Amino acid sequence: MTVILGQTFTGISIGAVLLLIALGLSLTFGQMNVINMAHGEFIMAGAYTTYVLQKSISDAGMSLLVALPVAFLVSGALGALLEWLLIRRLYLRPLDTLLVTWGVSLMLQQLARDIFGAPNVQTRAPDWLTGNVTLIGGADPLTVANSRLFILGLAVAAVVALASTLRLTPLGRRIRAVVQNRDLAEVSGISTARVDRTAFFVGSGLAGIAGVALTLVGPIGPTMGTNVIIDAFLVIVVGGIGQLKGTVIVAFVLGVLQSVLEYSTTVSVAKVLVLVAIVAFLQWRPQGLYTLRTRSLV
Amino acid sequence: MSGLEIRRLRVSFDGFTAVDGVDLDVRPGDLRFLIGPNGAGKTTLVDAVTGLVKAEGSVRFDGEELLGRSVHRIARSGIGRTFQTATVFEELTVLQNLDIAAGAGRSMWTMLRRRKDVPESVVRALETIGLTDLADSPAGTLAHGQKQWLEIGMLLVQDVRLLLLDEPVAGMSHDEREATGALLRRISEERTVVVIEHDMDFMRSFARSVSVLHAGRLLSEGTVAEVQADPKVQEVYLGHAAATEDATVVQEA
């Protein structure tokens, strides 16, 4: 029983990480239909931001908390810059965008290698995140690392923040207007170019937050973005375009699936099985879990 | 029984019923115009017949049930359509466009070889739609009206027996409209033609029969004169302010 619960909770914490890394994509890919392969490197930028801040702010807890807004700004600025330089020229060519941003991702990785060196670096976790919480006591205890709980909380907070921004603020309304009918939004006086850039800023900023979270569970290195980006895109593909709830549900389902399969087979076989499950799922729902229905089919 | 027979056709999207129990018969040799205000369900009806949207009820063509078949199977049973915006293969030439349309039944072996000569049906279609001189130009360089004709030509070489045309004269000049109308008359002598149209002048000049759709239901049917004389139709076309009221009136009636 504890094993099942334990695997489920491991899965939920894998899911929380997946959710954090995919959340920004649900805005840039899910809403704006831009495939930004450099998203992984924005995550990396967030992680290195944490690392740099910890060098100047010696208190690990303080530096972590400061890193959250700073990483958001750093990655967000990178995203807005990328949008302005390249992506806005490519809105009608999604596949070319994919490859162009992959070129950007290569260059950013090399930049990280030149600045921080090729080997991975590590941050210290603050004391209040190093312990465990015992969920079930007794002879067969179920414990969860504090850092995992922190990530889960961060993921939930990020989802709530993003959802309420989209739903309640003027910016959110503009983004949804542009997503649903770009031309109509333009003639209604919305500057679609500015909305695109702002949305890209927010989406990329969320990658920065994910980067901060990743420093708590693994090393920081130039290739850390490449390692997570495919999983993040799969979450969006399975979750469906244009809806946050799909991303949230799928992130946790894939997390639990991965964890359970890893427990019953090996890590590498679990990866393959998860992919098979995804292809099977797309047989049933080729547009993902949730889709925006439109009338135009041609 | 031959021709198109639609019975109790219903299409709904997420609770919204776009087509609500329509019965429609079109005999071979007819040139039927399908009219109605925006949102009446005209395009959705054509989508349902061609398999693009799921529908309930029955759609038979020459006795064969079409509902539930995949889009390309329906196309192979002799039903072709055009779209509101002309969709031709812009990077291929006019000739290549027609050749592809003519070849759905080709064997693998034929497909894997080059085109040696132009099929007879393609030559005839080029003449019918008047694009013989432009056969080797890329379709992307054609004028708007010519693209629409090319689309109709593609249906001809497909040898479809039922043509469903969605606003074929939208955006055409007066001369182009006349030419298109004459083309449709000629085609409808041997085939069944259904045209969705907003242009009332065009309808009056060329329709053999008319069906009026409103709010997903069939409002009126008959010759142009009969339909024009129908008070229900006049109500629907009188003004937008009364539109919702009209809908309830019609439903009660």
Next chain:
Amino acid sequence: MNPLKGSLRPVAGFAGAAVLLFAVAPLALTDFRLGLLAKYLCTAMVAVGICLAWGRGGLLTLGQGVFFGLGGYAMAMHLKIADAGPGNLPDFMQLYGTATELPWWWRPFANPAFALAATVLLPMAVAALLGLFVFRRRVKGAYFAILSQALAAAFAIWLIGQQATTGGTNGLTDIQGFFGYDLDDPVNQRTVYFIIAAALLALIALARQLIHSRYGELLVAVRDSEERVRFLGYDPANVKLVAYVVAAGMAGLAGALFVPAVGIISPAMIGIVPSIEFVIGAAVGGRASLVGAVLGAIGVVWAKTALSEEFPAAWTYFQGLLFIVALAFLPGGLASLAGMLRRRRARQRKATVVAVGEAA
């Protein structure tokens, strides 16, 4: 256009390429350089398939490494078994493994005919299976690209995880013989080069035939408007499937011939990064043009070898920049540059004429 000229040009092109590959290159290049060229030509073979699937069919296959790897591993497995000799296990299995005999799925590869057929048929079968599921349900565009990339990632991770039977991260290394010929012998290396050059020309001829056939026209039609093709009575899923499966077979053959040319196949040659690198050559040269894609692929791997050893950092920046410039600003690749220049010159001439006319 003059029909005679139209049919003679490709023949002349093939003849020229054959002279370059079979006479000029072996005479002008050292054995070492010729070996490198053999490796580049394998990449070009993958690019031929990418030109067909992506350039003509619009299928951005970011997982060609999988098919390259399947072909490569099929060939390498046979060669490792042959190297070990009857009754012996391949060296790495003796080193890491606990097995005392070959795993069941290795055994068929002891048969040379089976292994050779598998290098092409196995990738085609995997592509057919995946393509059937994906295209039938109309998963397309970016979704397809991401799925094909995920396939490459999963395959590489799986190979690394099975160290005892696949050699793990190291891959299958140190391959000595090629169907009884010693690969250390420069004469045999030269033969391998000739086989690769001939295979490349054959694949180009095959792709050319496909592109200029009715099927090729239909493939472009599917790329540009899939829905329309469906209304003409074709099933676009099948049209795409053929291009995808053929491209996979070409990548498989390339992988199989890469093994005797280089002597190794490993997960590092088939994961996400090498899979995208296969695409970059085709993109830079011109995805829709066979000649462009092939020359682009050769040029990019050549530049990589030339630059990356001395300036690894500079190479990565350059590669990234190449990608950005080629795709954002020159989507037709270098192949489209010639046409663009010609048009610009014509425009300038016209402008000059007008200016002169106005002045007068």
